[in-house]
Amino acid sequence: MIRTLGLLLGACGLAAQLGACAAMSGGSAVPSTFFTAAQASRGERRFNQLCADCHRNVEITRSWFSGRVHQTAGDLMTVMSLTMPESNPGGLSADQYADILAFLLRMNNYPDGEEELPADPALLANVPIPAP
Numbered sequence: 081m082i083r084t085l086g087l088l089l090g091a092c093g094l095a096a097q098l099g100a101c102a103a104m105s106g107g108s109a110v111p112s113t114f115f116t117a118a119q120a121s122r123g124e125r126r127f128n129q130l131c132a133d134c135h136r137n138v139e140i141t142r143s144w145f146s147g148r149v150h151q152t153a154g155d156l157m158t159v160m161s162l163t164m165p166e167s168n169p170g171g172l173s174a175d176q177y178a179d180i181l182a183f184l185l186r187m188n189n190y191p192d193g194e195e196e197l198p199a200d201p202a203l204l205a206n207v208p209i210p211a212p
C-alpha cells in the first residue's frame with residue numbers, strides 16, 4: 081500500500097515536471113508517464129548484451145529496488161551511468177542508460193505509458209524507490 085502510494089506520488093511529480101500531470105486527474109488513478117513499452121524493450125536488449133553477464137534478476141528486483149541503497153530512480157541512474165558497465169564506465173549515451181533504467185522499472189512493475197523516461201537525473205529524482 082505504501083509502495084503504491086509512493087508510485088502514484090512519484091508519477092505525478094515526474095509528470096508535473098513534464099507538463100502532463102493534468103492528464104492524470106481525469107478519473108484514472110493509474111499513472112501513465114514513467115516510460116514507454118518500446119523504450120523498456122530497447123533497454124532490455126541492451127541490458128542483455130552489456131549487463132546480464134554480471135547481473136541477475138534477483139539483484140534487479142530485490143537489491144537495487146529495495147529502497148535502501150537507491151532511494152530514487154535518479155540515484156540509480158547516477159550510479160549506473162558513472163560506474164557501469166564495469167569495463168567501460170560511462171560508456172553509453174544518456175539515452176541508452178535511460179532505456180536500461182526503463183527496463184529496470186518495468187521489471188519492478190512500474191507502469192509504462194506515452195512518455196519516454198527522461199535521461200536527466202534531476203527529473204528522475206521525482207521517481208521514488210520506496211522501501212518495502
Ligand code: HEC
Binds near residue numbers: 130156159
Ligand atoms: C563485468 C561485470 C559487470 C558488468 C558487465 C556490469 N556490471 Fe554492474 N556491477 C558489477 C559489480 C562487480 C558491481 C558492484 C557490486 C556491488 O558493489 O554491490 C556492480 C554494480 C552495479 C550497480 C550498483 C548496484 C548498487 O546497488 O549500488 C548497478 C545499478 C549496476 N551495476 C548496473 C549495471 C548495468 C546497467 C550494466 C550494463 C550497462 C552493468 N551493471 C554491467 C559488475 C558488472
